[in-house]
Amino acid sequence: MTQRGLTYDVDAVVLDIEGTTSATGFVVDVLYPYSRARFGALLTERADDPDVARAVAQVREELGDPRADAAAVEKALNTWLDEDRKATPLKTLQGIIWSEGFARGDLVSHFYDDVVPRLRVWHAAGTRLYVYSSGSVAAQRAWFTNSPEGDLTSLVSGLHDTENAGPKQEPESYRRIAESAGVEPSRLLFLSDRPGELDAARAAGWHAVGIRRPGEPYYEQGVGGHAEAGAFDEITISTTGSTV
Numbered sequence: 444m445t446q447r448g449l450t451y452d453v454d455a456v457v458l459d460i461e462g463t464t465s466a467t468g469f470v471v472d473v474l475y476p477y478s479r480a481r482f483g484a485l486l487t488e489r490a491d492d493p494d495v496a497r498a499v500a501q502v503r504e505e506l507g508d509p510r511a512d513a514a515a516v517e518k519a520l521n522t523w524l525d526e527d528r529k530a531t532p533l534k535t536l537q538g539i540i541w542s543e544g545f546a547r548g549d550l551v552s553h554f555y556d557d558v559v560p561r562l563r564v565w566h567a568a569g570t571r572l573y574v575y576s577s578g579s580v581a582a583q584r585a586w587f588t589n590s591p592e593g594d595l596t597s598l599v600s601g602l603h604d605t606e607n608a609g610p611k612q613e614p615e616s617y618r619r620i621a622e623s624a625g626v627e628p629s630r631l632l633f634l635s636d637r638p639g640e641l642d643a644a645r646a647a648g649w650h651a652v653g654i655r656r657p658g659e660p661y662y663e664q665g666v667g668g669h670a671e672a673g674a675f676d677e678i679t680i681s682t683t684g685s686t687v
């Protein structure tokens with residue numbers, strides 16, 4: 444059989460979300476305003492929730508102000524949102540708000556058309572799928588549970604964020620994920636839109652493919668010399684002899 448595109452012999456594929464499986468425009472235009480409108484209530488009404496308290500402590504540490512009040516914390520969160528800064532406490536608090544919004548039916552996630560069919564094919568052939576996103580694990584779980592094609596969580600073997608794995612541009616984070624998945628680095632493929640993340644994965648011994656979609660923020664810049672694909676159906680995975 445003739446195959447076109449890129450072929451990888453790996454045991455697992457690790458997925459970035461924003462810009463890779465899903466549109467940045469959806470995250471910025473739908474999810475960000477949804478969280479911005481709810482930070483104030485979360486910070487004032489649920490300050491004793493352990494996840495909220497931990498994130499607030501991290502914001503205060505980042506601000507260098509251990510006494511920053513709820514208004515100051517909210518202001519910092521909104522500034523980071525404007526800058527699209529992938530700060531862990533921002534992502535924790537957004538994850539709480541979004542997962543409740545998904546559960547309530549206010550939100551349905553977005554996946555590019557080529558993604559879910561390909562994930563189903565890879566999963567059915569025995570390739571394990573993981574997520575590594577700046578979005579928190581709670582947000583990732585809600586994202587895959589509430590997709591336009593229903594609950595996709597059965598396709599995914601594990602979720603990783605900057606809190607449990609570390610920053611996405613550091614090779615050590617990819618070493619941690621490989622160890623937790625029990626997969627040799629050379630048997631892992633990372634798909635992302637950001638060159639710095641692809642560099643870090645490659646430095647950890649992984650395969651890395653840049654996903655370059657028209658209209659995404661990194662489209663013009665390119666993927667920094669990494670192999671690239673415009674859609675998931677340009678990628679063929681061969682796991683334990685099967686090729687899909």
Ligand SMILES: CSCCC(=O)C(=O)COP(=O)(O)O
Nearest residue numbers: 460461576577578582583586
């Ligand atoms: C369901 S995750 C929400 C998107 C998000 O907040 C984010 O920061 C995604 O970043 P990524 O690392 O997936 O590019």
Ligand SMILES: [Mg+2]
Nearest residue numbers: 459461462636
């Ligand atoms: Mg991304």
